[in-house]
Amino acid sequence: MPQRILLVYTKAGGGHYAMAQTLYKLLKELEPDAEVRLFNFFDVGPRWIAQAIQDGYNFAVNKQRWLFTVFQAFYQTRPAIQTFARVLGMRLAPAINEYLEAFQPDKIIYCYPVNHGFRRLPYVRRRKPKTLTVVTDIFSPHLYWFVDPKDQYVVASPEAYSIARRHRVPPENLHYFQTLIDPKFNQPLPQSEAERLRKEWGLEEPYTVLVTGGGAGLKISFKLVRELVKIPGINVVVVCGYNQRLYHQLLGFKEQQGLKNLVLFGFTQQMYELINLADVVVSKAGPATIAEVLSLRKNLIVCDYVWPQEHGNVELIRHEKLGYYIRHPKKIAAKILELKSRPPEQRGLELKNEIVRLAEYILKL
The missing domain is CATH 3.40.50 (Rossmann fold)
Incomplete structure (x- = not known):
């Protein structure tokens, strides 16, 4: 049976x-x-x-x-x-x-x-x-x-x-x-598929920052985007999740400023692809997101966490030097500018x- x-x-x-x-x-x-x-x-x-x-x-x-x-x-x-x-x-x-x-x-x-x-x-x-x-x-x-x-x-x-x-x-x-994450995160996206998606999504700059915060998006997304678009030579990709207000707020900002390097997503099933294309990911301290980003050897900046259940995630990141915990949008932008100017770091969890x-x-x- x-x-x-x-x-x-x-x-x-x-x-x-x-x-x-x-x-x-x-x-x-x-x-x-x-x-x-x-x-x-x-x-x-x-x-x-x-x-x-x-x-x-x-x-x-x-x-x-x-x-x-x-x-x-x-x-x-x-x-x-x-x-x-x-x-x-x-x-x-x-x-x-x-x-x-x-x-x-x-x-x-x-x-x-x-x-x-x-x-x-x-x-x-x-x-x-x-x-x-x-x-x-x-x-x-x-x-x-x-x-x-x-x-x-x-x-x-x-x-x-x-x-x-x-x-x-x-x-x-x-x-x-x-x-314990989706097994597709065990391997990076094939280079040919990565190049195809870069063209499809209009990621023309050499460096990509992904901003994501789960279903509701990050609370600081709009303030952060206003700082990030000041950095030359980067694509800013924002996942707004179900937050339609944030999506339309950023869409209006993009159109008003004529920002070709600002790419917006609502709810998406393509987080694996987006993390692969990113050089640095800015997120809240969700355990799955942390594991996914570090498994793909990407730079991670955590800007928020839910107390008390995600506090330990932040402490792990800081203690093991797996990423950065920065709350203020201007300081996040400064760290990204610093990361952009130095060779890529091979970060990751030593866990299969x-x-x-x-x-x-x-x-x-």
Whole structure:
């Protein structure tokens, strides 16, 4: 009988969904007969819950960071996390359990920290499917990932392994797979394809700066672009994500100033290609973005992070000298001018990407 694998995720932060998508693609490639499904458990519950959690998370992180900080301060202990999960589960559990009963997965892979909630569902308690939590915060995962120390966990860095042990997860429940990003980041883009895309996107200058900040774009994007376009001989590529206001603001600026070297993207699936064409990437401290940029040996400037979950990412970059943490647009522009004037630096994580080995491990569970 073909395996039935459920990949659980949410869209409260892009890294969870990206991990689920990558694993889905690899599992289907490795085992075409397996029935693999992506499951955003908020989709089966009341719409207001999805809006409150997913949309609320994205709004707080990108617009009202203090709200997220207050919420995270409350979310620092196991009792607080468990209480919140129980309250949420009262409204979601029946619909989630109904979905599980209909699909009947024999393996549940969590790409979001909800294993402690799913464990109480009647289907999970009765059928006892194999379960595994893939910790998508590569370098500095929060306590909520490890509320249930009895579950099995995948971590992707020595730092995450140490944090899991500090939260009382026993060594036999920890599985170490390095880096965990889309396998295409293992190799650079072929030169012929890179040249084709440079012509297609109008990247005529010899040096390229990529500015990206996830779905909402960077908060300082407009101020930063105004500084970057003053630097001669560079292409400025900005990914605005779903932020239509930022996109149209920059488009108006481009047309008003006649800036041929300013290239704009909304939401795009071509981050691999864009990072390949960049000489330096300016981004927030998302763990996947950091790993992708450094795996392709690009210069990295981090200008923002979400506290507390991304603070460890910034500390790693600074301590290991993997990039730069600079917040002010003028100082970022000055650093880019400095980087442009010196030979390229060979930066990168000394970690191999083991996402394929993880997919193979899941199939053998």
